[in-house]
Amino acid sequence: MKEININRSKKEVVILFAGDSGDGIQFTGGQFTETVELFGNDISTFPNFPAEIRAPIGTEAGVSGFQLKFGSVEVFTPGDQYDVLVVMNAAALKVNLHNLRPGGVIVANTSGFDSKNLKLAKYIDDENPLTNDSLENYEVHAIDISKLTKEALKDSGLSVKEIDRCKNMFVLGFIYWMFSQSPDNTIKFIQHKFKSKPEIADANIKALKTGYHYGETSETFTSRYEVKPAPLQKGKYRNISGNQATALGMVAAASHNNFELMYASYPITPASDILHELSKHKSFGVKTFQAEDEIAAVCAAIGASFGGSLAITGSSGPGIALKAEAMGLAVMLELPLVVVNVQRGGPSTGLPTKTEQADLLQMLYGRNGEAPMPVFAAASPKDCFDTIYEACRIAIEHMTPVVVLSDGYIANGAEPWRFPTSKDLKTITARRPDENDFLNDKFLPYERDEHEVRPWAVPGIKGLEHRLGGLEKELRTGNVSYNPENHQEMIRIREKKVNDIALDLPDQIIHRGNEGADLLVLGWGSTFGSIERAVKDLIEEGVSVAHIHLRHINPFPKNLESLLKSFKRVIIPEMNRGQLSKLIRERFLIDAISVNKTKGIPFSVEEIKQAILKYQDHVSTSA
Amino acid sequence: MKEININRSKKEVVILFAGDSGDGIQFTGGQFTETVELFGNDISTFPNFPAEIRAPIGTEAGVSGFQLKFGSVEVFTPGDQYDVLVVMNAAALKVNLHNLRPGGVIVANTSGFDSKNLKLAKYIDDENPLTNDSLENYEVHAIDISKLTKEALKDSGLSVKEIDRCKNMFVLGFIYWMFSQSPDNTIKFIQHKFKSKPEIADANIKALKTGYHYGETSETFTSRYEVKPAPLQKGKYRNISGNQATALGMVAAASHNNFELMYASYPITPASDILHELSKHKSFGVKTFQAEDEIAAVCAAIGASFGGSLAITGSSGPGIALKAEAMGLAVMLELPLVVVNVQRGGPSTGLPTKTEQADLLQMLYGRNGEAPMPVFAAASPKDCFDTIYEACRIAIEHMTPVVVLSDGYIANGAEPWRFPTSKDLKTITARRPDENDFLNDKFLPYERDEHEVRPWAVPGIKGLEHRLGGLEKELRTGNVSYNPENHQEMIRIREKKVNDIALDLPDQIIHRGNEGADLLVLGWGSTFGSIERAVKDLIEEGVSVAHIHLRHINPFPKNLESLLKSFKRVIIPEMNRGQLSKLIRERFLIDAISVNKTKGIPFSVEEIKQAILKYQDHVSTSA
Amino acid sequence: MSVQVLNPSGNGNPLTAKDYATDQDVRWCPGCGDYSILKQVQTVLPTLGIPKEKTVFVSGIGCAARYPYYMNTYGMHSIHGRATAVASGLKAARPDLDVWIITGDGDALSIGGNHFIHLLRRNFNVNVLLFNNEIYGLTKGQYSPTSPKGKVTKSMPYGSVDHPFNPIALALGAEGTFVARSMDRDPKHLRDMLLAAHQHKGSSFIDIYQNCNVFNDGAFGLFTDKDTKDDHTLFLEEDKPLVFGKETKGIKLDGFKPIVVSLEENAADECWIHDPKDKIKASILSSFFEYDMNQGALPRPFGIFYKNDRATYEDLLAEQIEEHKKKDNTDLDKLLSGENVWEVK
């Protein structure tokens, strides 16, 4: 047997598993993720589904992908370019090759490159890229995976179709071998999953081992890698996606603080999984309401909030647009409500399965009249948990609707999460009516505390009967009032109430780098990973740059202005045409520079680096 | 008969007619308006209805008012303070007295001040303000109008109720006398209106004349005024309200350019009158569609636009919020559409019968994704005509949805209008498909001209069959495209298309004052009159101030930046919390100062003057 | 219904209609039919044995929708057309509350049509009072989805071209489980209907004819004017024959076609006997609407057209939750950790 060296120099590896939607790609990626997590790598993952439910097999439209980066260092994004590209058919190669780094490894299933598949993938003249010179800059491992799997399982007693479904396990075994990972975790998983179908379990395990052994025994391979565990913070970890984290954050906020949770929603990509996740947790008393549309969903949530529940509604851009009128009502009613927007490519129906950050101004301003709402944004999959938890706290403690922004990238992406225990969770305390909220024995539903928070009086309690509504309300009593002075004062109060929330939120931190650096990269939302990584690398290279990432966009953190003004120059990368940028320029009159990308895909680390270097250059030459 | 001097020194007079909703106040005001218009005064009027349909008679909530200012000079607003306050009952006095200038005239119907009315108006201890000293700073004419009218008509054969209804004519006659106006126009009008009921006509005319003669013969009066005709531009005039002008502008745009007009709307205050007005003009082929809600309305308009109509939808804030999603669709489809928002007090249901300008950012940003739309705003009732006409032109010639902002103040307010003839109207030319819009005989619905305008291909034409939709479209073909580069390019194009409209619009003018003045008052929408008047007065007093008023808020006029930067300081009065101000600050990094009022009522000239003087002071002391 | 039947006033004195009135001035036009409906509800509520604080009125926007401000219970004046949606969420969250929805013909059937039909199919245990004046009152007189075709209003000055909804037929088509009609001018009948609606467990819908004396005065004159009402109204009572016209006339079915017969020639008990459980007969009754004067007019039925029992949404949801609370994980820490945990030491 040939001697194979194990290369231990790699700190990070990016792999893309790609194939047809039916090829079990998501499962394969998920298993690999679990294994390296258990091993102790840091990891970031991003699944990429086709836009169609089930596009024709073998076509470019039908390609499904699972991208992951794992490393012995902190991992911030699923990676810009792949080190390893695993393709189950020709279309998968065609669609993804451009992102493979020069010299990268291709693992290809040759039976996915027969003439039928080549035609479906629209290769010119059906020419096979595996056999011409087009891939000479890469390290290509063309393996007839289908055939080898068939061979291995010929005595399994399974049907041809069933056997073919095992080929992803062959690939997984092979990749485990390549990265010096043990297949044991997956074997355990398979045994558990197919408990009742032992012949299927056996076949899958056999395919897995065959793939693993193929690496060991085959003569073709020269490189094998080992990526050491990352020095992660001590503690217990699990893997979590953004939508899952969002759902769990809601359950935690409700369950830990004895509120009933009501999530009212109408399905929409990429927000639906929040509804799906929550609907499983009936045992926590979670009520989910699949409404007839988004308007009904937000209104039902308002009704539930009036009834005393922690009420949340979620959607994506087009659905959020429909909620605008009712969100204005919630502002007027001053009831707790959380509105989650998992953003996707727009405008209109746009690119439903792609990501974007172009709904920020919609969330701030997309309502009639002066209707201020706090707006928070999650920075990564696991950050969704903290962000939604905090949003629930602010909604309840400040009696206000709150917006939480996520997007398709972090909603579907996943990463290891050092999950909290219930003891780590902040307590959320509603402002209940007290004796100061009465005048001559009459309850004053719009009496306020020093931060303008009114009491939450829930039906069922005697003596607190009161009426809410969307017409302008009289100070303190909440009765209808057409009085001009009263209206002006109420507008002022609603504004101050939201602004005062800044006092209940932490100061803004600098995520990386130092105050006073030449250049600040200011970000929000899902650009966190790319910016963090780019800034980290460039600081290491000696560039004077820093990274601040905003969770709190309305109100801004109290210390933001002074922080911002300490930098020579501010650039703001956003997956939109410069929305946060507008807010910063307007508020602080800083000539912040907007760096835009609106391609439905996240910024690469490289793109952020280039932007930094470009503007850093300006600063140094102008200095 | 006592000699009465006619005072000819008054250049402007403000009158408020006020009484119960059933007192014929609007009619009285309308007749006075017509008469002084015919006489040659300039005038501005504003009706003020109670919030309830028909609040209890005699109560404050039931007071209806008609305010007007007429003058021998150019009149910009209905006035801040009344010179003359006509009140038919106690509640009308109670509600309106605070706005009567010191020394002003009160004409009161004493039978509206009996104990029942005093109680309903909640006068403390039912004390009659006409008989105690509380009005000693005013010139009070307490007349038992009801009784005098009854007397005059006792032989008319009319019922008591019918006779009582004539008392507004007595008042009108009296006020005609007071301002040296002839009652002839009203007499003609009455004769025409009650053609079929001569006894009613006679009674009204008699009451009118009695009121007029009462002025002449009664001993009580010392002052009589004559306000000379204003040196208005030569030409033919009519009176017009904002909503009427908006409706007529639509009919003109359609009819003059051979489009079919389709107005789809759902009733809402204060926009409904546009629907009402248009629904009368069936003879112009106008199709109105009272939809089941605002979503259906905008969607029906989009359907009609696809079908080749000039399609318009209108609403007010809450209804506009509901249209957001479909407006995004219109952006994607690139079809002509005009969306009119007659703003009212918000947020939520807010103050439906009051005015505000707080939907500006909603119109700019209240949609998911990057969905730019041109936004125009009308400055006065008559300006609604030009603004909507221009919006229709831009929508059609640039294939884009366009927003027009009006508000409750100008929608219901009226002024004389030197109306255009059809010859004065600009021609509107649609970009129809031509031979350059084909590729290999296939029609390219998203082929563009140099300003990114695509062709408007209307169903029914052979060879132009094509499909539109809300998913991102491929360049030129308009097919669905998930391609990242294509998406970014389409976003860029949609933005440029809107920005390029600036090239098709006039440069911004300075309405009053000169470039380079110390202070610029920058306004938009219905604040025009107050600002114009305040700036005019202060320039005459030697203050270095100028007025620029924006109709085009997106895109901004090409020369706006250079204009703005010529002033030492910019203040922006708005009936909101600083929305245009945000846009100006962000775009030009100018430290523009926002002057806010959010009381549901317009700025007074005085308030604008004070703001000017305050900031002018800053400029001069800091200079 | 899981409403707790407590001593409502809490101190031994029964509540009265007055206890349900607020200190706010009622601001409907003098003479408006809304006053009577307000009064009947205030009269009925104290008899239900539901504590005042457990009662909630939810409305949309319109003249009618001002209603909650006049009820000294919990209440919400929401946004146009959405009262049914707000109430759905409230009732799902709080099955213990007694929830009443106040809506107008525009509010419920124009902008709110979708939530209305979905509420009925889901069968939340709430009561929907539709103040049907066949006009938009609050916005000053446009036609509504119940205005008859040809109706002249501000928004169609030459007459509407919209064929109206038949609210009863729509509610039946939308799987409503309690469908009734009443009117402002018959206080006793209205009170009976309110009571029956409240007793029904599920979504109870009452189409209440209400006179808007400002913008649509006399729309229901045929059914309320002394001269005409006897011949044009038919009061449905369970197990009773369909008779009207001061018991001079009755309704029989000729196949599926209802015909008017004289009770001089026919015995009352040969007439159609009302069975509110029969949905098909309810359909026929709902279609009396379509027989106009020219086609051998039929009287307008008032009362309970249809009523049947079906599980409510909130009960089914609560049951599911109870069931899973018993058998699934209820430990938050377990939920947070999930199934696949690893530890970094």
Add this chain to the structure above:
Amino acid sequence: MSVQVLNPSGNGNPLTAKDYATDQDVRWCPGCGDYSILKQVQTVLPTLGIPKEKTVFVSGIGCAARYPYYMNTYGMHSIHGRATAVASGLKAARPDLDVWIITGDGDALSIGGNHFIHLLRRNFNVNVLLFNNEIYGLTKGQYSPTSPKGKVTKSMPYGSVDHPFNPIALALGAEGTFVARSMDRDPKHLRDMLLAAHQHKGSSFIDIYQNCNVFNDGAFGLFTDKDTKDDHTLFLEEDKPLVFGKETKGIKLDGFKPIVVSLEENAADECWIHDPKDKIKASILSSFFEYDMNQGALPRPFGIFYKNDRATYEDLLAEQIEEHKKKDNTDLDKLLSGENVWEVK
């Protein structure tokens, strides 16, 4: 309908189904029932004598709603639930066009329920094809308003608690003038229904059972599987008796209650004879839905439940305009000047 019947291809050659296909790849899942519906429409259209350029397909959002992209006519893929509203405006503006609405059970009955019922009452002359797969396909498998209660889906993993709509009953309750049902798996029947819908002047609604083989495979198996379909489907034909089960069984009415009778013991012509003009009978047919296996199952009717003529909205509107064009001012300058002009000289 004022559609011009021209020689559709304009050059003497009749159009074929192929002329109606676009160059876009059809992207439904392999095996999806949508393919069959697409094909039947493409087969029927060339026979209608309507020029291709006068035909417009308008859809909302959903798998079904991708439809217009595959039809080489004018078309619009609008937004979720609003196709009916878009089509209303289009048809009001352009009565000359032949307008087809493509929608799904979520699109038409969930988010779009309101526009759907208003379209029917207004009776625009359009054809509504509801691709009813009793599931949300595009968003990957949540239950829809036509999913049966208890249905297990991603959004209700322990079973839905929503009572579903009966689309036929809802359409009847909403004043629909043409209400029919068909299915993807019976091409001939579907073509017949498409033709009949097109011929009907007014809003024609076809509830088309469509198999979503990915998220709800076999939902209509009872009506399409060889073994069961004969006993569970009933094809309605005008003036023909209701017979099924390979002519072994028939339906009779026992009062208002439909019962199944054996044709060995009963003559076919003693069975209920189908009369699509009878709305009450249509109601009874629509309620066959409710008789489940346990209650003496009734077969599911396919065909035209109800059909009647009523003026269309667009015609009434156009008439009003024509009338006023004849008698009122049509001079723009007169309109601009109004009645009260004064001159400043």
